[in-house]
Amino acid sequence: xxxxxxxxxxAEEAGAAADTAEAVAAPAARRPGPLWTxxxxxxxxxxxxxxxxxxxxxxxxxxxxxLIGIAVRIETRGGSTAGGRHGEGPxxxxxxxxxxxxxxxxxxxxxxxxFLPMAVGVVAGDAIAxxxxxxxxxxxxxxxxxxxxxLLTKYATVMAFCVLATLVVAVSALAVGALLFPLGDLTTISxxxxxxxxxxxxxxxxxxxxxxxxxxVAALGLFVSTLTDxxxxxxxxxxxxxxxxxxxxxxxxxxxxxxxxxxxxxLSFADLMRxxxxxxxLQKNLGLQGLYAAVFGSAAWARxxxxxxxx
Amino acid sequence: xxPYESDDATAAAAxxxxxxxxxxxxxxxxxxxxxGVAAATIGLVPALADSGDPxxxxxxxxxxxxxxxxSDVQQLSGxxxxxxxxxxxxxxxxxxxxxxxxxxGSGDGxxxxxxxxxxxxxxxxHTLRVAADGPDRQKLSLLERGAEYSxxxxxxxxxxxxxxxxxxxxxxxxxxxxxxxxxxPATPKDFADEALKSVDDTTSVTVDGTAQVAGRDAYKLxxxxxxxxxxxxxxxxDVDARTGQPxxxxxxxxxxxxxxxxxxxxxxxxxxxxxxxxxxxxxxGAKVTEEEKGAEARRHAPGAGEEFGxxxxxATVLGKGWTSVATFDTGAxxxxxxxxxxxxxxxxxxxxxxxxSGKFGKGTVFSTRxxxxxxxxxxxxxxxxxxxxALVKAANGEK
Numbered sequence: 001x002x003x004x005x006x007x008x009x010x011a012e013e014a015g016a017a018a019d020t021a022e023a024v025a026a027p028a029a030r031r032p033g034p035l036w037t038x039x040x041x042x043x044x045x046x047x048x049x050x051x052x053x054x055x056x057x058x059x060x061x062x063x064x065x066x067l068i069g070i071a072v073r074i075e076t077r078g079g080s081t082a083g084g085r086h087g088e089g090p091x092x093x094x095x096x097x098x099x100x101x102x103x104x105x106x107x108x109x110x111x112x113x114x115f116l117p118m119a120v121g122v123v124a125g126d127a128i129a130x131x132x133x134x135x136x137x138x139x140x141x142x143x144x145x146x147x148x149x150x151l152l153t154k155y156a157t158v159m160a161f162c163v164l165a166t167l168v169v170a171v172s173a174l175a176v177g178a179l180l181f182p183l184g185d186l187t188t189i190s191x192x193x194x195x196x197x198x199x200x201x202x203x204x205x206x207x208x209x210x211x212x213x214x215x216x217v218a219a220l221g222l223f224v225s226t227l228t229d230x231x232x233x234x235x236x237x238x239x240x241x242x243x244x245x246x247x248x249x250x251x252x253x254x255x256x257x258x259x260x261x262x263x264x265x266x267l268s269f270a271d272l273m274r275x276x277x278x279x280x281x282l283q284k285n286l287g288l289q290g291l292y293a294a295v296f297g298s299a300a301w302a303r304x305x306x307x308x309x310x311x
Numbered sequence: 312x313x314p315y316e317s318d319d320a321t322a323a324a325a326x327x328x329x330x331x332x333x334x335x336x337x338x339x340x341x342x343x344x345x346x347g348v349a350a351a352t353i354g355l356v357p358a359l360a361d362s363g364d365p366x367x368x369x370x371x372x373x374x375x376x377x378x379x380x381x382s383d384v385q386q387l388s389g390x391x392x393x394x395x396x397x398x399x400x401x402x403x404x405x406x407x408x409x410x411x412x413x414x415x416g417s418g419d420g421x422x423x424x425x426x427x428x429x430x431x432x433x434x435x436x437h438t439l440r441v442a443a444d445g446p447d448r449q450k451l452s453l454l455e456r457g458a459e460y461s462x463x464x465x466x467x468x469x470x471x472x473x474x475x476x477x478x479x480x481x482x483x484x485x486x487x488x489x490x491x492x493x494x495x496p497a498t499p500k501d502f503a504d505e506a507l508k509s510v511d512d513t514t515s516v517t518v519d520g521t522a523q524v525a526g527r528d529a530y531k532l533x534x535x536x537x538x539x540x541x542x543x544x545x546x547x548x549d550v551d552a553r554t555g556q557p558x559x560x561x562x563x564x565x566x567x568x569x570x571x572x573x574x575x576x577x578x579x580x581x582x583x584x585x586x587x588x589x590x591x592x593x594x595x596g597a598k599v600t601e602e603e604k605g606a607e608a609r610r611h612a613p614g615a616g617e618e619f620g621x622x623x624x625x626a627t628v629l630g631k632g633w634t635s636v637a638t639f640d641t642g643a644x645x646x647x648x649x650x651x652x653x654x655x656x657x658x659x660x661x662x663x664x665x666x667x668s669g670k671f672g673k674g675t676v677f678s679t680r681x682x683x684x685x686x687x688x689x690x691x692x693x694x695x696x697x698x699x700x701a702l703v704k705a706a707n708g709e710k
């Protein structure tokens with residue numbers, strides 16, 4: 001495992017000075033440079049992406065747009081509109097026949113409520129607890145990285161996975177959309193027309209906003225991950241929390257609390273397809289994700305830096 | 312895991328251990344502090360941003376009304392928030408079943424038909440976007456979750472585009488501009504115009520200080536009915552101090568509580584909107600419905616949904632001022648959908664109403680927080696923003 005190698009390499013110089021995270025305090029320890037941190041991040045990302053479990057998750061995510069595209073293609077073969085007369089189904093589904101680019105938005109709208117956060121929850125939940133469970137966490141901490149730096153690297157890895165997962169959905173959807181449906185100028189949901197290049201730009205922006213929407217659940221997953229030494233428990237806990245919050249978001253009696261649930265403004269990315277763009281909910285969404293990241297990120301830090309690492 | 316437990320690096324002197332435990336616990340202060348700061352920000356920022364009422368030169372109610380009348384805003388764009396709380400059950404889902412069918416006469420209309428679409432505004436809170444550039448180009452968009460309904464008036468074309476169902480409604484009839492204006496009112500100005508029509512000797516009109524609306528200084532015009540028997544408590548109109556454009560309209564019922572109707576700009580600009588805003592070509596693959604001939608006539612036929620749109624065309628008005636009651640004959644003997652006749656729907660409506668009787672005979676009163684309507688068993692309808700007693704009195708008086 002390259003990560004273990006990197007850790008072991010530095011451990012030689014640092015000796016066994018790594019105590020409770022503040023390795024820097026030990027006089028013998030060399031302060032690791034930013035390049036070293038980058039190396040740690042790179043090896044973390046490589047380890048995460050190479051896992052079969054991660055590849056399977058990405059495969060499922062890539063398959064969703066293919067399924068939607070084929071289903072819409074078959075349904076509209078006779079000239080009827082997709083999603084029925086009242087436009088049931090995920091957002092934008094009826095516009096796919098106008099323009100294949102809309103498949104990107106539909107696929108993101110379909111995967112954002114569950115598939116994407118589930119994948120992020122699995123990766124985030126595994127981040128610390130998985131290492132603890134397999135007994136590799138102590139080797140990572142032997143390196144002079146310090147716990148704070150290790151946690152930040154783990155969080156950066158999870159966020160990189162958020163972007164990767166979103167891009168997998170978007171690129172797969174774009175490919176399927178281009179194959180099955182016409183491309184070209186598109187009509188925004190406000191009825192105005194924009195050029196294809198502008199549309200692509202908005203698609204990229206939407207993918208980034210969707211990735212940013214997952215920052216909250218990533219921080220939550222990381223916090224849960226510091227609470228337990230079992231990777232499975234952390235993943236199940238994160239995904240369970242996600243489902244519970246999603247259900248609470250649908251209960252009308254809780255509407256006073258709902259604006260503070262992290263999935264509440266998720267579908268606001270659709271506002272980027274209005275002309276002019278309606279920013280209110282988008283800002284609320286990003287602000288809320290930032291808040292969740294700050295609260296659960298610092299909670300994860302408090303827990304992880306104070307925790308006894310026994311494995 | 313067990314084999315490593317003995318060489319755990321946390322083994323330390325006892326007093327040091329206690330010290331570090333305390334330090335460790337102190338770390339949890341950080342997330343708690345973040346939550347605290349966030350809660351304080353959410354609670355305080357709106358209060359701090361409210362910089363108090365602007366200082367504007369004194370103006371009389373008469374001058375303010377003239378200012379509204381003189382106001383000639385041609386170019387405008389903005390976001391309007393409209394909240395309606397008539398005390399009706401949520402028609403969000405139900406409205407699709409009842410209102411469009413009643414409004415258009417046939418349940419098979421296009422999903423992009425303005426009549427059926429704008430009926431949704433009757434309940435709940437909605438965000439609208441308006442844009443106008445002269446009398447020939449207007450656009451009204453109803454923002455929905457992940458979708459939008461746009462009504463675009465450009466020259467002689469009126470387009471309705473429902474992005475959710477990807478359907479387009481088109482009408483080119485001569486004088487369509489007028490028709491467009493005959494749609495249910497949606498902007499604060501539409502409501503203000505209606506309210507100012509009713510200003511006469513039965514009304515007290517005062518200027519009630521100033522306010523900030525959508526970042527602009529505004530005068531508050533307060534309209535209060537002097538008559539008793541009406542359900543209207545007060546109407547407050549916030550008028551932009553510079554342009555005379557009504558920016559906010561609030562109607563509170565006499566019974567108190569939340570406003571029945573609250574329409575206001577949350578953001579407004581008096582610059583010319585981009586020309587492309589009003590351009591519309593039906594997207595490829597969209598289903599286009601042309602307005603049917605005779606839709607005009609049908610539109611004026613009385614239906615259960617009419618009172619909501621404020622239509623009440625072809626009705627006789629009894630009384631004067633705030634206590635006026637509109638009445639028309641549905642021609643349906645035996646009253647409007649009652650249990651036996653209308654099946655499930657009738658039973659449902661019947662359960663909402665309250666049976667009353669008087670000199671006029673028998674009937675059912677349907678109450679909302681503002682409008683009360685009396686459906687008599689011989690097919691007449693009396694409706695108005697008046698109390699139930701005033702309604703029965705009006706019905707008795709006519710007999």
